[in-house]
Amino acid sequence: MARICKSLGGGFLAVSLLMIFTSPSWAADAPRISKEELKGMLGKENVIIIDVRAGIDLEKSNQKIAGAVIEDPGKVETWMAKYPKDKTLVFYCS
Numbered sequence: 001m002a003r004i005c006k007s008l009g010g011g012f013l014a015v016s017l018l019m020i021f022t023s024p025s026w027a028a029d030a031p032r033i034s035k036e037e038l039k040g041m042l043g044k045e046n047v048i049i050i051d052v053r054a055g056i057d058l059e060k061s062n063q064k065i066a067g068a069v070i071e072d073p074g075k076v077e078t079w080m081a082k083y084p085k086d087k088t089l090v091f092y093c094s
Helices: 035-041 055-059 073-082
Strands: 002-008 011-017 047-051 088-093
Touching (some): 035 088
Parallel strands (some): 047 088
Antiparallel strands (some): 002 011
């Protein structure tokens, strides 16, 4: 399972190839990428950006990633299966 995570602004970006997780602890040990690396991934067909910030972190943020899909991090089991396993998933969290 390949995982990459990078600090961007006040949050983190976690990039995953074939990522399946069951708890928030997955982000703690994920490697990181730079903002420039993420910018190079934006707009590519094989990349899905998922904003998993919750509550006030999402509401008060003025930093959004264009094209990101917002998902509830507390309900991963309800939405994770809808994303193709052959895509690179980018998780933006705080």
